Amino acid sequence: MMWFFEYAPIAMFVLLLVLLFLGIPIAFSLGAVGVFFALIMWGIDSTALLPSAVWGVMNNFTLIAIPLFILMSVLLEKTNIISEVFDSVYKWSGGFRGGLAIAAIIVGAIIGSISGVVAAGVIGLGLIALPQMMKYKYNENLSLGSIMGGGTLGQIIPPNLNMVVYGAITGVSVSSLFAGGLSAGFLLIFFFIVYILIQAYRKKDAAPALAKEDRASFKEKVTSLKSITLPIILIIIVIGSIFTGVATPTEGAAVGVLGTVLIGFGTKRLNWNKTQEAIKESTKMTGMVGWILIGAATFSAVFSGVGGNQLVSDLAQAAPGGRWGVLVFSLLFIILLGMFLETMALIMLAAPIITPIIVEAGFDPLWWAVLFMVVLQMAFLTPPFGFAIFYLKSAVGDKVAINKIYRATLPFIAIQLLVAITLIIFPILAVWLPNLLNN
Template identity: 85%
Template sequence: MMMFIFEYAPIAMFLLLLLLLFLGVPIAFSLAFVGVFFALIMWGIDSTSLLTSAVWGVMNNFTLLAIPLFILMSVLLEKTNIIADLFDSVYKWSGGLRGGLAIAAIVVGAIIGAISGVVAAGVIGLGLIALPQMMKYKYNENLSLGSIMAGGTLGQIIPPSLNMVVYGAITGVSVSSLFAAGLGAGFLLIFLFIIYILIRAYHREDMAPALAKEDRATFKEKVESLRSIALPLLLIIIVLGSIFTGIATPTEGAAVGVFGTILIGFGTKRLDWKKTKEAIHESTKMTGMVGWILIGAAAFSAVFSGVGGNQFVSEMAQLAPGGKWGVLFFSLAFIILLGMFLETMALIMLAAPIISPIIVNAGFDPLWWAVVFMVVLQMAFLTPPFGFAIFYLKSAVGAKVGIDKIYRATIPFITIQLIATIILILFPILAVWLPNLLNK
């Protein structure tokens, strides 16, 4: 009986996890419960040493110190209303185009991602600021909702990304190189999103009309609007420049970003001590949530590995037809499937230690695979039923938009992300050209 349980434990662990998620149990506690439950069944009370060792190994990782710093940076930026200024500036320049407001959402989402690396800030901020403007000018609802979610989730692939920090810490891939590689993939996605919006807008005039001439900004107003994005862009250059050039580690770069955000906030008189204390309080709560997810995922992963789960998945991959390409497409399908149900950090903690060694052993470049992993992970934010960007946007729009409409709006942009993944597979140089250049 015990041998039977052990043999099918990896499958049973995932089935129990999915059951708990469908019952509404938070992801962190679902992961922790499944890990502890199966550890006690398989090895009894002696399993506590395995669990504590796994959790301590994750929480004692220096690279992960960047997470609370980037979260604090994101919340501080939200308090200064920089997102509203960014959108105002970009849409003044793009308003004369059909689809200009949707393009502005994509561009501003990328800039927010490059400043904070937190997806929630991008999706919620754009949902509150950009969506009312699109509705005012009678944009197609599907296009409006989809562009906000697509733009907001660019913080997943545009550095500095919290998920890149976690992936690098778990797999040993250089976070600095991953940040640099993420820029190439990010620009590819931005380009594809904008091309799609323009095709839809110019195919049907009522899909995303250009602003009326009387509503468009004058050239003087356009130039003046650039003042609002000068300091945030300078902050991006300082943070990413210090990391790419090796002056600072990602953790130190995050600290520089927090300091720079505070200087911008107080220098422009948009930040005071009250808002700063509120930001610290909110970021502490968010960091605690992330910490519990990492703890739960570490417990689950340790037990899953202990019952032979890693070997089980590896053998499944090896059975896929097509050699190393079969292994690659099995791995992508595995991540996409998990992404429908799991929060992205939990997905990294579970999938990266299992799948990444399989891919590297098949002969693929670990940095290239890390970028492909991140693009697929971005897709997970949009993939029903548990895509987190869907629920971030729902929390921003409230009862104004039904969840079914938000689900439908994700479909074209998920398709574009699949196309981007295929392009990166066919032309891997697009993912690694910048880190290769910087390492010369």
């Protein structure tokens, strides 16, 4: 039995991957593996301890922000904000080479700040932006890649559900992590746009500017801003109140929901039926998040009990290169998990294991949290289970083969990796805004 106990952490991950490949939802795969190994290792009585592990995670005030941010995002979606935001940015940028792809990046960032949900960004852009780029004969790889790159900015641009979970699990200030995520998000946007411009001007036909007759007049451009002014002001108020410490993330989320309802009914974009639909949809999404947290908490408790945390720590400490070897090992560990796991489950599994190792190695926990989020964004694009790939596929249907979508992710994965390396070389880029706000 001792040999089984020694290899139990590895066996847990192997069984988890098998269940995922069989198509079993991540939440139930995590929970099932945890319960199964608890029964094998310690018998039926041990399962009585698992609810306490789950309760320790779920009984966290910070996590109340999750259903509120989800409700806010769904309400904004019901008001057709996404299509109007793209229309506005599209009118202002369409006259430049690569303008539509740049619009996808900018709108993805705005959608990320509005919803904090990657699926909303990728699917929304896939339905709205991709047809426009196909119409003007944009390079297919550039079109698909910019949509997934822009759509996944919801992972790093606050307010962000994953940041709330990470802060609740590790104790890192959520408001500081929001600020760090914003500075890292601007860096990603800059790198994405530079890449698009290089491609647009290196290959004349890769991303042509709109024909003069198709460009919006100045009056149309100004008019297009009116429809998105109130939602943008709302986001600034929500994020600003959290950054400045006026409100906690939970309180900021509540203000966001109230503001969204007032804007929706005030502009007659929202009615009682749409509100009911939004409440039902957000309840389903919250339930899904809750089950992921429960499954991950169960898996993590058993994984720690069989020595998994210690095994990972020993491997990190054995990595050559001292503290930098520990950092590289930790990043590779997250990237590997990101190829297979949903991001929230990945946070629940990896953050409690890796974060103490990184802090013990002498790295700033806030800087690491921001870097963690940047690397986590890569998980949405990395095969075989990059969720952004399947979100986009669900939006485009049979119009685009999935192998083309896979291929389109590669340059944007490389850019995300480049940004991660930049943050390692220049850590101030990740923490300057939190430090500025805290002083």
